[in-house]
Amino acid sequence: MNIMTNLKNQIIGKDIKIVFPEGNEPRVVQAASLLARENMLKPILLGSVEEVQAAAGQFSLEGCEIIDPKSYNQFEEMVAAFVEVRKGKATEEQARKLLLDVNYFGTMLVQMGLAQGLVSGAIHSTGDTVRPALQIIKTKPGISKTFGYFVMLRGEERYIFGDCAINPNPSSEDLASFACESAKVARMFSIDPKVALLSFSTKGSAKTEETAKVAKAMEILTEMNVDFDVDGELQFDAAFVPSVAATKAKDSKVAGHANVFVFPDLNSGNIGYK
Incomplete structure (x- = not known):
């Protein structure tokens, strides 16, 4: 059994939502399109509709959700949740600025239970990808260090x-x-x-x-x-x-x-x- 078949058998039908912060990157959008077409999960692509559609090219976006952090209707709720989880390490003003970064925004979608995971790093550095997760979600109990x-x-x-x-x-x-x-x-x-x-x-x-x-x-x-x-x-x-x-x-x-x-x-x- 190849790896994609194995993964598909594990997750199909579980209504899993995965955030792809790099919605302006063609490779990412094409991968999300494939996952949606195979009914493996529901991709959430971050970026403006115009950016995502341009990155998609001839690939279908059917089954994909597009969220633009700049016009997200629950942005203020997310800001409040971020300030709470950072516990004195970020003001509301700082939170608003950080949450316009797609990796921070996507990680907060996971933290708030609106998605089950996030895939990033195609065009972002490891540090920029991992830092939001370490600050917001942190490691699971019993694990002192994150590893890749x-x-x-x-x-x-x-x-x-x-x-x-x-x-x-x-x-x-x-x-x-x-x-x-x-x-x-x-x-x-x-x-x-x-x-x-x-x-x-x-x-x-x-x-x-x-x-x-x-x-x-x-x-x-x-x-x-x-x-x-x-x-x-x-x-x-x-x-x-x-x-x-x-x-x-x-x-x-x-x-x-x-x-x-x-x-x-x-x-x-x-x-x-x-």
Whole structure:
């Protein structure tokens, strides 16, 4: 089953609304048009009707809702809700200005229960995309840090890469948390997680402060008795290539078969997914 079929089976018929703040970007509008046509969800495109229609080109907007933040009839209600959620960190005047930013506006639609999610970042930076969510929605209980994961497709094969977007130098505890959350993400996509904690060392082949961080993350996960296969530290070839794993980590349940890759820092993660 391919990833789109899997997603469609999970969400079809659930009346899910997803905000697409970048309603003036043709790629975004075309993707929203496809999702609406397949009855997978109801897209909410932000921008003026003229902007969105221009971006759509020949693609149909049937099934899509268009909201222009500048003329939104519940804008003052949103301003009040924003001031409340920021609790003294924003005045009404500041809120009105911020909510004209499509990412802040879209995130507030989610916060107010008017949508179930938001997809952005096609033409906005990671910071501009994530900042509103951190300020308004925040992390779920028990999670101290946000992290970014990517679903990587190779034919019919699916892999999870994380963190490739947010944390420059995560701690051992962070890496262990990322591994647990990445395993949950894998299961959302019907992937049986086999998690590799990546390093430039495999099973102590190098001993530095950087490799010790990854080894400690593995110790933490072992003590947690997690319900998924995990191993580290592993170099990428040992994690991914069976013939290399047979030489470098022959007793590992993960090496050579990993499908979830936890990178040790943002340098390697960002380079790796690109």
